[in-house]
Amino acid sequence: MANVHIDNVRKSFGQTAILHGVSVDIADGEFVVLVGPSGCGKSTLLRMIAGLENITAGEISIGGRVVNNVPPKDRDIAMVFQNYALYPHMTVRDNMAFSMKLAKAPAEVIEAEVSRAARILGLGALLDRYPRQLSGGQRQRVAMGRAIVRNPQVFLFDEPLSNLDAKLRVQVRAEIKELHQRLRTTTIYVTHDQIEAMTMADRIVVMQGGHVEQIGAPLELYDRPANIFVAGFIGSPAMNLLPGRLHNGAFHADPDTGAVPEGAAPAGGDGVLWPLPPGGRPAEGQKVTYGFRPEHLRLVSDGIPATIQLIEPTGSETQVVAQAGGRVISGAFRERIAAKVGETIHVLPDPSLAHLFDGGSGQRISA
């Protein structure tokens, strides 16, 4: 097991820069998820750690050893690929034993390691099958088995669940997390699915456009997103983000984002006041983005009137899309909503759980 140190790593393909200086410190035994929209460079970063892509600038070290020029097989890592990359002409047993056979390990050691991995993953009955004869979930587990057999210092996962159906994804997700708790091997896991990131990670690295947007524990990212991107990316359904201005100690959603006339009514044209979160107040009239999560919207009798456009009951909660103060907002309510589409409910976001971001930079205004 080892820590992984990524220091100001850059990557460009020809003239195109993919990563613009990424630094992440991963502690020994930690489960870190790299998450971001497609094209954000998360897979490239993972492949650079694996040694499948070379490093344009910066430094990657594993267990205190700089690996920039170390070939992949000597980095003491194991990787699970998105398409599993199982050798189709080898049985499950041979797939798992391949690396040890290449290293000319004694037959009894290979046998012992393969059966250990098979026991951990419950693959015992499948050892003599070929990959084609396995289901998607079984293939996924064989790919993990191939990684476990090598006893690596670091596990790398490249979107390992994206080829599985929704139900299996939840199951394998739990298996991977449980496996990590058992083996305690440093794990770096790439996904574009923020729910996977939230449920599995010790820490999440949110990336966008080759930059790290925020690094933090899942709930830290959820509670205190550092900027608008993270706020919108983490959480489902996504956070409501309303651009506007501050006026008289309240937030005023400002559809045309034009100037608020001096001394105008606090809520301007739409007459809606959004309560501000406690803490430091930005200057009067400053352009800000006001954010609140759908699940932090409350039904309050003297709240903001909202006309329902869409109701989606999921059983455990009811998701509502409504028009409030000229803005479309979404809410998720634990209680059942009796109102119908077109009717008006009164809602108010919990001010202590609302967020304010700078209108220009998109950075969080500390609250």
Added chain:
Amino acid sequence: MSVSTERHVTWRRPEVAPSLLARLFDSKPFLIAICLLPAVGLLLVFLTYPLGLGIWLAFTDTHVGRGGYFVGFENFESLWYDRVFWGAVFYTVFYTGVATVLKFGLGLWLALLLNENLPFKSLLRAIILLPWIVPTVLSAIAFWWMYDAQFSIISYVLVDVLGWRETYIDFLGTPWHARWSLIAANVWRGIPFVAISLLAGLQTISPSLYEAALLDGASSWQRFTRITAPLLMPILAVVLTFSVLFTFTDFQLVYAITRGGPINSTHLMATLAFQRGIPGGQLGEGAAIAVSMIPFLILATMFSYFALARRKWQQGGDDE
């Protein structure tokens, strides 16, 4: 009571009895029959009939201009004691064997090269295909010229440019020189087919398998022997069978360059069959030589049949 200006009109699609033709084309057996007819007709006229006639002729003493009589195995008996025929059998097998080994060795090497990230990749691939696109007779004439006893460019380079030899090589004048020269020409012509087919096979192998093998610690030679070779085997078997069949039945190159000479040393079974049957007029004997190729061809087809049988790892569910 409100008055509606719209009047509700009911209209139903009238039931029309389908015509005889429509019913006929709706009948599956009729459709199957009519769709199969052209293919079956073509096969009967252009495949079954000539093959049947060839086999029939092999058992007759037909000459050009004279209908023959059934003579049983007489043609084959005389071939059994015919040293020229056995020479042709030997050279056909030798030609096929050596040319196939060379074509596959060089073709696989080229395919592996072209599968790498080379500059001008598509241009290179197009150039590689050229020998295969040029009509055989045209390239045969070019080779004939290159192999000429007096004007050969190869001799010129070896003797006059490099000074490695004292005398010009008589490529087509002595039996073994001629045999190897023809094999070289056939290999030149056959490589593109092998290279492009194997390249197609190589491209079906997922790059992530190589990456996984790289992480598993496989050297480039091990990646070739443990990943590329086994995964290429199914398509290799197909290409090998086709290549063997094409080479075994080759005619054009040999007939255009040497016509079987010198002293019948470069006759293939196909050229000998033509020589005896058409210019020689002995249609029955020519047909018998051609029919003698059938066992060899069946052998090659059997090989492909068993090699093509899906391997165990190819069975079961689909990929991904």
